[in-house]
Amino acid sequence: MNEWIKVFAPATVANVGPGFDILGFAVGEPGDVIAARKSQTVGVSLANIHYARKGDVGRLPGGIRNTAVIAAMNVLRTLQQRGFVEKTAGVELALYKNMPLGSGLGSSGASAVAAAWAVNVLFGQPLAKHDPDIILACIQAEASSSGFHADNVAPAMLGGVVLIRSYEPLDIIPLDAPQEMVCVIVLPEYEVSTRKARAVLPEQVALKEVVIPHYANVAGVVAGILKKDLALFGRSIDDRIVEPARAHLIPGFYAVKEAALKSGALGCSISGAGPSVFAITDDLERGREIGQAMAQSFAEHGIAESHIYVSSVNREGVKRIE
Incomplete structure (x- = not known):
């Protein structure tokens, strides 16, 4: 028996304020786990989905519609095309769904990345993490549920902060996050679908709104990372286009953001499509205080329960575990 x-x-924070679909970073927790083994059955099969949250049980598709299966099939096909694996090879997966669905933390992307890497590891790890084909395999899987973008799957694969400079051709730039960077994520017990969050985005934006402050803030985020200047990074997390369009989908968002900033956060915005809200600071203890203030603000706006995650940036990305 194999x-x-x-x-x-790991989970990821995507968009990072003004960096819609082009900036993302990995965090310490939460994350998804894939178990995998070689199978006598050709192709990829999904044996089980184990849900950490009772309310999510049965909500994910099985078979070839699951992002983990799609990513695994894509990688297996790549390995076969490159001559690393026989055409008759088979893989069996089990998904341990520890991440909440519809959280804005790259849930489907984490499943895809874990499955893609698991297949690669099963057959001797011939593909590097930065190989465009393995990342593209995950982007294509993610596209089946939430659109063709890499700001979740790329940091989940590579770790750290990433900039997606281009999708055609795929050009992903890893950025070295400041050592002291701490991320606070508050996930209210409330769900926002990625499709709904994309549907509210404006189709046209005035040029004056794009050049300054939007482009300037994207540059500020990248400059803050490269200069190891968290204050610059934090104040550049200022989105005047996507955040205002989505804010109404998250009860009390602006009050939660204000609570974070008043508690010492250097910057704050929506994580991915929401409803998670993230904040940046330079100290773990301060991060816990910021998280509590944000959760309290959500409670004051009718959401009694929130989950708080405080961690440094995950610099390793996807990994095999015991």
Whole structure:
């Protein structure tokens, strides 16, 4: 009997304020786990989905519509085309869905990345993490549920902060996050679908709104990372286009953001499509205080329960675990 291996892929913060679809970073928690083993059945099969949250049980599709299966099939096909694996190879997966669905933390992307890497590891790890084909395999899987973008899957794969300079051709730039960078994520018990969040985006934006402050703030985020200047990074997390369009989807968003900034956050915005809200600081203890203030603000706006995650940036990305 072939032995199971396990692979962990982390949650991610995508968009990072003004960096819609082009900036993202990985965090310490939460994350998804894929168990995988070689199978006598040709192709990829999904044996089980184990849900950490009872309310999510049964909500994910099985079979070839699951992002984990799509990513795994794409990688297996790439390995076969490059001559690393026989055409008759088969893989069996089990998904440990630890991440909440519809959280804005790259849930489907984490499943895809963990599955893609698990297949690669099963067959001797011939593909590097930065290989465009393995990242593209995950982007294509993510496209089946939430659109063709890499700002979740790329940081989940590579770790750290990433800039997607181009999609055609795919050009992903890893950025080295400041050592002291701490991310606070508050996930209210409330769900926003990615499709709904994309549907409210404006189709046209005035040039004066794009050049300054939007382009300037994107540059400020990247400059803050490269200069290791968290204050610059934080004040550049200022989105005047996507955040205002989506704010009404998250009860009390602006009050939560104000609570974070008053508690010492250097910057704050919506994580991905929401409803998670993230903040940046330079100290873990201060991060916990910021998280509590944000959760309290959500409670004052009718959402009694929120989950708080405080961690440094995950610099490793996807990894095999014991």
